[in-house]
Amino acid sequence: MGVMTSNALAKEGDLQQELKIAAVSQRADIKNNQIIFNGPVKITQGSININADELRAFSAENGQTKMLIAIGNPATFSQELDDGRIGTASANEIRYDLATTGLLLTGNAKLDQAGSKVTGNIIRYNITAQELIAESTGKGEDRVITIIQPENFQTEDVPKQKLPEIPLKKQGNQ
Template sequence: MIKTSLLLTALLFSALALADQSDFQQPLSVDSDTFFTDIQTSNLVYERNVIVQQGSLKILAEKLEIDGSAGKGAEIFIATGNPATYSQLMEDGSRVEAEAQEIRFERADRMLTMTGNAELRQSGSLVRGALMRYNIETQQLNAERGDDENGRVRTIFEPAQRQPQNNNQEENQQP
């Protein structure tokens, strides 16, 4: 069953566009109502109405902790909320959106780790799980169920929208 879920998830994302690479060339900004930093340890804490933005990449949270001890460009962002959200525009113009109680963004690896009621939506499809790891750059997703024996990874594929057929024969006749 786990192999089937992984296969379906792989199929879901295999034909999708990559993240807009120009996002990662943009400055990263953080806005919030309050801010605290410990300069010696390179740790920063933002609270209330936190907005992280880099190009079209956007994370919204109630609290954001940044571990900058690994250096510039290798920071680890831990966003929490009820839920915290992530969204980003893809190269093909579609949008990927995610939410979880905690979203960990490893800037150097462009990796999101979402825990607690995690959901990821793209191109009309949805994946839910207790824990998800999503590589923004390659769009590889790994989802796991929680410790709760009723918890499961769920993928929902939306049906394709069909174009109505024109049954009017006069419009289909050639002159």
């Protein structure tokens, strides 16, 4: 049995909120159970925000939306973390599986949580479990890059040392 963190609980609250899609126009492809939204498109669900140039929403047989595919240059995702900071992600394509709460970021994928950054060709992130898998193509110089900020680097916690005062020599009369 896994231990739930307060982070996961905060995110769970977002996932129970309604999903709102604002777009310039939309058209339904009923045969393929999808709605295509033309942008700019803004999707909100609690503190989750997704911005895209185009969005495809796929529904299951019961009409429930099951998958969102946000396309952009880049498409962006953001969510408030439990400590009030904002976690952000961007990619050419963001797939948001509402059933599994999984994000699949493809093409120039970037994820930034509290200053720690991961970049790669593909990033998989589960919102509820907070699990992340990043992949590169492995070709040429393409690599997964991770930048982790030092945890105890807090400038305000470092006591300021007072420099000794150096008496200035007075210039003599000229």
